Amino acid sequence: MEIRINDFGSLNGQKIYTYTLENNNGMRLTCTNLGCIVTEILAPDRNGMFENIVLGFNNVEDYIRNKTYFGALIGRVAGRIGQGKFELEGKVYQLPKNEGNNHLHGGYQGLHERVWDAEEIKTDSAVGIRFSYVSPDGEEGYPGNVRLQVTYLLNNDNQWIFTCKGYTDQKTLLNITNHSYFNLSGNAKKDILNHELTLKSQRYLELDKQFIPTGKISHVEGSVFDFRNSRKILDGKLSQNGQNILVGNGYDHPFLLDDHFNEEIILRDHETGRKLIVETNQPCVVVYTGNQIGGEYQTAEGVKAKKYLALCLETQGLPDAIHHSHFPSIIIGPEDYYEAKTIYTFTIDD
Secondary structure, eight states: OEEEEEEEEEETTEEEEEEEEEOTTSOEEEEESBTTOEEEEEEEOTTOOEEEOBOOOSSHHHHHHSOOOTTOEEOSBOSEEGGGEEEETTEEEEOOOOBTTBEETTOTTOGGGSBOEEEEEEOSSEEEEEEEEEEOTTGGGOOSOEEEEEEEEEETTSEEEEEEEEEESSOEEOBOEEOOEEOTTSTTOSOSTTOEEEEOOSEEEEEOTTSOEEEEEEEOTTSTTOOTTOEETHHHHHOOOHHHHHTTSSOEEEEEOSOSSSSOEEEEOTTTOEEEEEEESSSEEEEEOOTTOOSSOBOTTOOBOOTTSOEEEEEESOTTGGGOTTSOOOEEOTTOOEEEEEEEEEEEOO
């Protein structure tokens, strides 16, 4: 197992590096100290062919220019906050409105555009990178100095283990996720409409016209939101359900997870045999099927941006939780310990 470090450019005078983790099976994960972005994951298909299964760019400039959030760490709060405003201990905080009238993914320069400190991790069973960053009081409008530590480990079981720990000196909001876009066909040769997704989830959140949760928790039974026995992503594109049409003919919805660390999220591409198992301690996964992907940019492999090119499985707390008292809280204080953990296992379908 090894770690390779390469220059990746610079941002505002700060050096950006890539860190390539490789296990004994030949699987590789490459990440960077810019926003803890995962730029590439090379995983085998059923014939042993290694190909990239996430979307990324091959230079810093494209990550800054194109607001895609490819592979990035998202925070301080993942997802949307309605009207970019919230109240905490009697004080109202106004955050940047970087998507219409709302705050999205931590603001204009959220954690995805910060340069993190990085140190190598090497053990008998894994290699990895430990990223650290202090988000100062008032950054993007949020209260409190928040110390963050993000760890990416790759082991010989072909698992990427993602952990984020956070500490604050005053009450604030914290809800972190990784925003990798997966396409198991390899090198984005095909779209993800024929990928099959299985979720241990009986409930999902209804969205309003601005993609903000209405507060209503709907049951998946009898709808195209029922992934308990697996279904193709294509079903969401073809659906006449108003919620699918609302988000651009697909999914961009939080699903409440019924189980944790028990194969609660499984993505399959039957053509290549690749299977991704996602397990987490987080209460939900936001399934985004790339309905809004588009523009003049190309991925690192030279594939032009288009709808359904990849999908995100964002394990996190519920979006806009601060405005819905019946959602699990995302408020943390100095006495609290924040830890989000997700394990991605890359394997082959039987």
